[in-house]
Amino acid sequence: MRDRRLSHGARRAREFExxxxxxxxxxxxxxxLLTAEPPDANPRARRLLALSLAHTYADWDRRSGEDPYDDAxxxxxxxxxxAIWYRYGGAPGRVRPPDPxxxxxxxxxxxxxxxxxxxxxxxxxxxxxxxxxLPAERVRAICxxxxxxxxxxxxxxxxxxAGGTGPVxxxxxxxxxx
Amino acid sequence: xGSAASGRGAVNRAExxxxxxxxxxxxxxxxxxxxxxxxxxxxxxxxxRRRLARRVLWLLACAAVVAxxxxxxxxxxxxxPPSQTTPPLDGW
Numbered sequence: 332m333r334d335r336r337l338s339h340g341a342r343r344a345r346e347f348e349x350x351x352x353x354x355x356x357x358x359x360x361x362x363x364l365l366t367a368e369p370p371d372a373n374p375r376a377r378r379l380l381a382l383s384l385a386h387t388y389a390d391w392d393r394r395s396g397e398d399p400y401d402d403a404x405x406x407x408x409x410x411x412x413x414a415i416w417y418r419y420g421g422a423p424g425r426v427r428p429p430d431p432x433x434x435x436x437x438x439x440x441x442x443x444x445x446x447x448x449x450x451x452x453x454x455x456x457x458x459x460x461x462x463x464x465l466p467a468e469r470v471r472a473i474c475x476x477x478x479x480x481x482x483x484x485x486x487x488x489x490x491x492x493a494g495g496t497g498p499v500x501x502x503x504x505x506x507x508x509x
Numbered sequence: 510x511g512s513a514a515s516g517r518g519a520v521n522r523a524e525x526x527x528x529x530x531x532x533x534x535x536x537x538x539x540x541x542x543x544x545x546x547x548x549x550x551x552x553x554x555x556x557x558r559r560r561l562a563r564r565v566l567w568l569l570a571c572a573a574v575v576a577x578x579x580x581x582x583x584x585x586x587x588x589x590p591p592s593q594t595t596p597p598l599d600g601w
Contacts, residue, residue: 388552
């Protein structure tokens with residue numbers, strides 16, 4: 332009995348180590364896309380990764396045969412959604428601005444979450460909607476808006492410009508992005 | 510006509526989504542070396558906490574059952590209490 336338990340623990344440790352070796356890079360990339368931190372200084376993304384991996388570890392035996400990556404990703408996404416709710420819902424002064432060199436810096440946290448889930452992780456629209464508790468049409472609309480913001484940053488560049496000359500700074504931004 | 514337009518729209522959308530996907534795949538952060546031990550440490554802590562919480566809840570449930578049994582055995586709440594308002598009716 333004890334032997335069996337020991338070998339079960341060893342197998343579980345081996346399986347989990349293999350899972351971490353395979354999935355940590357992609358999960359950390361996802362987390363860094365969500366938090367919009369620079370790739371070499373991403374404490375929030377690392378924390379998200381550590382929490383989601385710890386939950387995957389704790390639930391390893393209760394998993395009913397499905398992909399542990401799905402569990403980890405789901406935990407990551409819901410945790411980030413909750414962080415948006417707490418962090419960005421209240422005072423905007425507390426929010427650290429996203430790194431301007433980040434590819435998704437133009438987006439709001441919710442837009443980032445939906446774009447990353449839909450396009451980077453390839454989660455289906457209905458699944459993403461169920462995960463975030465939103466209607467599927469809203470997910471589609473947010474995703475489309477985020478895609479057009481990313482491809483034509485000039486539309487949203489006005490508040491980020493230095494002065495009040497909206498059209499001029501918009502044209503500058505458009506010219507600057509190839 | 511409509512189908513051609515929607516077909517072109519779908520192609521356009523796929524192209525745009527592909528562009529965004531490439532944008533997101535451009536930089537990838539380096540994975541820290543201590544990911545696995547850190548995950549095991551936090552996971553074990555989580556398991557310990559869950560075990561502790563389960564134990565405390567079981568203990569509370571058992572204590573509640575014992576307390577209820579003792580109280581019920583002492584006060585017999587199922588026995589009708591003697592009437593306080595009507596005097597006993599006897600002698601007619």
